[in-house]
Every structure is written in C-alpha cells, then in structure tokens.
Amino acid sequence: MNDVIFETVVTTVAPDGRPHVAPMGVRYRGDQVVLMPFRPSTTLDNIAAGGCAVLNIVTDTRVFAGCVTGRREWPTQPAEKITGVRLACALSHVELQLAERIDDVQRPVLNMARVHEAMHAPFAGFNRAQAAVIEGAVLVSRLRMLPADKVDSEMAYLQIAIDKTAGPAEHEAWGWLREAVQRHRAALAGSIPEGLAP
Numbered sequence: 001m002n003d004v005i006f007e008t009v010v011t012t013v014a015p016d017g018r019p020h021v022a023p024m025g026v027r028y029r030g031d032q033v034v035l036m037p038f039r040p041s042t043t044l045d046n047i048a049a050g051g052c053a054v055l056n057i058v059t060d061t062r063v064f065a066g067c068v069t070g071r072r073e074w075p076t077q078p079a080e081k082i083t084g085v086r087l088a089c090a091l092s093h094v095e096l097q098l099a100e101r102i103d104d105v106q107r108p109v110l111n112m113a114r115v116h117e118a119m120h121a122p123f124a125g126f127n128r129a130q131a132a133v134i135e136g137a138v139l140v141s142r143l144r145m146l147p148a149d150k151v152d153s154e155m156a157y158l159q160i161a162i163d164k165t166a167g168p169a170e171h172e173a174w175g176w177l178r179e180a181v182q183r184h185r186a187a188l189a190g191s192i193p194e195g196l197a198p
C-alpha cells in the first residue's frame with residue numbers, strides 16, 4: 001500500500017535569517033511529520049543547519065503555483081516556539097524540530113517532532129480548482145522530465161475544474177502555470193533562453 005501523502009508548504013530559515021518557502025508532500029507517522037526533500041534542497045540545508053521547520057496547511061494555492069514558477073516570496077509571521085516563520089495565509093501551522101535524520105544520497109528522510117501548533121482559519125471544504133492547481137504545479141515542477149503531449153493532455157483535463165470552480169486566486173495561480181509551460185516550450189524551441197525569460 002502506498003503512503004498517504006498530504007501536500008503542504010514547509011517554511012524554513014537560513015542561518016542568515018532568510019525565510020525559505022517550499023511546497024512539500026509530507027507523511028504523518030504517529031505524532032511525527034516526515035519530510036523527504038530531494039537533494040539538492042534549501043529546505044534540507046536549512047533544517048540541517050538549524051534543526052527547525054514549520055509545516056503550513058494552506059488552501060491559497062498561489063503559494064504552490066508561485067513557488068514552482070519563481071514567485072517564492074510570501075508574507076510570513078514569526079513562529080512562536082522555534083526559530084522560524086509561518087506563512088501568513090496558513091489555515092494552521094505546526095512548528096517542528098528535527099528528531100531523526102536518515103541520510104540518503106538522493107532523498108533523505110527527516111522525522112520531525114511537533115513542538116507547537118495553532119489554527120488560524122477554518123477549512124472551507126474541497127475546491128476542485130485548488131486541487132487542479134496543485135496537480136498543475138506538480139506538472140510544472142517536472143516539465144523537464146515529462147513528454148509535452150502528457151503535459152498538454154493533463155493541463156486540458158485540469159482546465160475543466162478551473163473553468164467550473166476557480167475563484168480569482170486559483171485563476172491567477174493557473175495563469176502562472178500556463179505561462180511557465182509556454183516559457184518552457186519557447187526555451188526548448190530556442191526563442192528565449194529560459195533563465196532570462198520574465
């Protein structure tokens with residue numbers, strides 16, 4: 001049986017205090033939260049250096065789409081019990097301390113203990129457009145690995161949920177994802193060097 005994975009946003013801080021925001025699929029094992037960052041990872045480096053992270057439960061999917069399209073700066077607030085920050089838009093957050101690290105050349109496993117948690121806003125219910133943005137963000141984060149026709153057919157299917165159920169935030173997030181696909185194609189075609197594209 002597969003592990004149950006929950007899509008969240010993990011915030012960490014660098015030794016110089018710079019916040020870092022990264023979408024991350026997490027597993028819950030007993031009381032602990034399990035993070036599995038692929039190397040190289042700023043999240044991993046920050047946790048290795050400081051031993052702390054914050055798990056953010058968010059439904060503003062612009063954070064997911066933003067992080068995979070170069071928009072990594074999101075409003076944060078200081079954590080209460082650890083050195084760290086939480087997302088201002090988090091419905092709830094959990095402050096975490098590294099309990100155990102199982103090293104791996106590709107994907108270390110970080111078992112994180114809960115230090116403190118707080119609720120900030122209620123969960124309004126499932127929204128299909130938010131789910132579609134998450135799926136779209138996963139596709140965009142794998143553009144270099146996926147065949148173009150698979151990306152196109154999956155984006156076309158996800159577009160249905162966007163058209164039927166999105167609010168302004170999801171439309172904005174979806175627009176960023178579509179732009180990123182177009183930019184990637186243009187870069188492949190040699191018209192715009194990807195790193196220089198707006």
Ligand SMILES: Cc1cc2nc3c(=O)[nH]c(=O)nc-3n(C[C@H](O)[C@H](O)[C@H](O)COP(=O)(O)O)c2cc1C
Nearest residue numbers: 007022023024025036037038041042043044137138
């Ligand atoms: C929904 C979603 C889930 C993700 N889950 C993971 C994950 O579990 N591990 C990981 O390394 N990257 C994951 N990613 C990709 C990271 O967010 C992205 O590569 C990020 O930059 C992580 O690297 P960083 O720690 O250097 O920021 C996910 C992306 C999305 C959109």
